[in-house]
Amino acid sequence: MTRVIHTGDTHIGYKQYHSPERRRDFLDAFEQVVDHAVEDGVDAVVHAGDLFHDRRPELRDLLGTLSALRRLDEADVPFLAVVGNHESTRGGQWLDLFESLGLAERLGREPRVVGDTAFYGLDHVPKSRRDDLTYDFDPSDAEHAALVAHGLFTPFAHANWETETFLSASNVAFDAVLLGDNHAPGTEEVNDAWVTYCGSTERASASEEPGRGYNIVSFDGEVDIRRKSLDTRPFRFVSVELKDGEGVERVREQVRQHDLTDAVVVVEVTGEGDPVTPASIEEFATDRGALIARVTDRRELETESSADVSFADPDDAVRERVSDLGLSTAALDVDETIRASKTPDSKVRQEVKTRVSALVDDGDLSAFRAAEADDAGPTANETDGGTTEATDAESTAEEGDAVADATTTPTADSANGSTAVTTEATAAEADENADPDGDTEDGPAPDAAPDAETNGQFTMEDF
Numbered sequence: 001m002t003r004v005i006h007t008g009d010t011h012i013g014y015k016q017y018h019s020p021e022r023r024r025d026f027l028d029a030f031e032q033v034v035d036h037a038v039e040d041g042v043d044a045v046v047h048a049g050d051l052f053h054d055r056r057p058e059l060r061d062l063l064g065t066l067s068a069l070r071r072l073d074e075a076d077v078p079f080l081a082v083v084g085n086h087e088s089t090r091g092g093q094w095l096d097l098f099e100s101l102g103l104a105e106r107l108g109r110e111p112r113v114v115g116d117t118a119f120y121g122l123d124h125v126p127k128s129r130r131d132d133l134t135y136d137f138d139p140s141d142a143e144h145a146a147l148v149a150h151g152l153f154t155p156f157a158h159a160n161w162e163t164e165t166f167l168s169a170s171n172v173a174f175d176a177v178l179l180g181d182n183h184a185p186g187t188e189e190v191n192d193a194w195v196t197y198c199g200s201t202e203r204a205s206a207s208e209e210p211g212r213g214y215n216i217v218s219f220d221g222e223v224d225i226r227r228k229s230l231d232t233r234p235f236r237f238v239s240v241e242l243k244d245g246e247g248v249e250r251v252r253e254q255v256r257q258h259d260l261t262d263a264v265v266v267v268e269v270t271g272e273g274d275p276v277t278p279a280s281i282e283e284f285a286t287d288r289g290a291l292i293a294r295v296t297d298r299r300e301l302e303t304e305s306s307a308d309v310s311f312a313d314p315d316d317a318v319r320e321r322v323s324d325l326g327l328s329t330a331a332l333d334v335d336e337t338i339r340a341s342k343t344p345d346s347k348v349r350q351e352v353k354t355r356v357s358a359l360v361d362d363g364d365l366s367a368f369r370a371a372e373a374d375d376a377g378p379t380a381n382e383t384d385g386g387t388t389e390a391t392d393a394e395s396t397a398e399e400g401d402a403v404a405d406a407t408t409t410p411t412a413d414s415a416n417g418s419t420a421v422t423t424e425a426t427a428a429e430a431d432e433n434a435d436p437d438g439d440t441e442d443g444p445a446p447d448a449a450p451d452a453e454t455n456g457q458f459t460m461e462d463f
């Protein structure tokens, strides 16, 4: 019998709505999972990727994470994980640092046996490189086998990776596939394997309306998967359909009916009626104790066909537009350097020159080709519609993915053929392009949150 917590998409460091409180919430949720693991005495915590919201977490988030991992370690609960698209870097993974400290183990093609179950890992792999995957795992004589992976798998929403195909290509018969990337929890049976998403531990976008939690997975002859809830920041979703003649008063009336204390209030206005200034509603809610309020007036969007972007967060709008442009890796890299990275303005010109020269010197001109639309695929988000902000989040998320994928796309390494499953691919890549770093600011939402950026910063020495 093996009993583990399956969690993922914790997105630690995500400063949602630019709010320091929200940023702390993401770490809090992870700490709660750790508390539960310690109290419950599970055999391991399995993390399916996106531990961090971006590839350059800040020191306080690293320290908070280290201290949580240390508590697990002291309770003898192993932390087994794979690398997600948001946190992936080209020069080595945070997870490797935690592993070197003895606080985590990175899953890969070799089995990590806990009780009578062998756990394997598959990091997020951009779509462009999946054809080279071999799905070769080292066999184990453990009674059960589970694969931990990060990606958008069928038969779940937004899928771009065929579960049946990789299950039949794998040389190990998995009893369970424990997934991260899609922030909506769900469980399905595919080819005699239970395939399950644990969902995010905090709402990384307003589209993640249902309560957050994680899975408890038991292997005991059969596989048993149960949900556990987390106590997260309250979100109030207020949908107001205005009739002719109604306006801001009606919206306030609806908002007032909710317990706004310390909540994130997400208001959506539809129907007819008078114009409503979002700021007036947002102020109304925060004056009554809300932490944050966001109003989306769907009516304007309906009449102005050219504007399908909410400007609740201008960064979201820019990211969405950029993601629509189908830019090449090189162009995205330039955009990132100029707009989002922490490169000081005075150094931007030199930095752009350095990066572009590096790509040219490298001789791999694919970086200058327009992005594959596919690779820019959506990231996980919940299926349910949600507010415009949610939509923004999704797009942003997509952009995050796009950037991540683009930048992860190897230069040298794709040329020499086969990409091994997980770990090795990334490791190889890391070797080729030392010096990770480079990244972007936080973005909005969840998987959505973009910030998935992975692009590496190049220095001349690398080439």
Ligand SMILES: [Mn+2]
Residues within 6 Å of the ligand: 009, 011, 049, 050, 084, 086, 181, 182, 380, 446, 447, 448
């Ligand atoms: Mn995620």
